[in-house]
Amino acid sequence: RPEGPETLPLPTKICIKTTHHDYPLTGSTVYLKYFSDTFPGYDKGAEFYDASFKTGADARGCLESVPEGKHWLVAFGYDSLHFPHEAFGSLPVEISLTYRPVIDTMLYLGH
Structure with a gap:
């Protein structure tokens, strides 16, 4: 009999x-800081965050097996049509196995 998974x-x-200027913003990097009530800011490096993903050609991306708790999403994207080209945004989220195990939403990036 094979051994079960450790977790x-x-x-x-x-x-x-x-999204940015009401258009999908593809290729954005979304970082996730676990167990935080406090906005982490936009000046932290990738190593500060606990997880990340890139949005695809449809400007969507997902991260599975997120722990329960309050977390912050911080996203960075590139707008090739408008100056300044850098776009960024953030969103606090809460995951709960009881009442909100899945979050599927839009994150608006601004300048």
């Missing part, structure tokens, strides 16, 4: 669609 994946997920 079971949580049935939790965060899915984000990044």
Whole structure:
């Protein structure tokens, strides 16, 4: 009989669609800081965050098995049409196995 996994994946997920000027913003990087009530700011390096993902050609991306708790999403994207080209945004989220195991929303990025 094969050994079971050391941990079971949580049935939790965060899915984000990044937008800018009411248009999908593809290729954005979304960082997740676990267990934080405080906005982490836009000046931290990637190593500060606990997880990350990139949005695809449809400007959507997901992260599965997110732990329960309060977290912050911080996203960075590139707008090739408008100056300044850098776009960024943030969103506090809360995951709960009881009442909100999946979050699927839009994250608006500004300048």
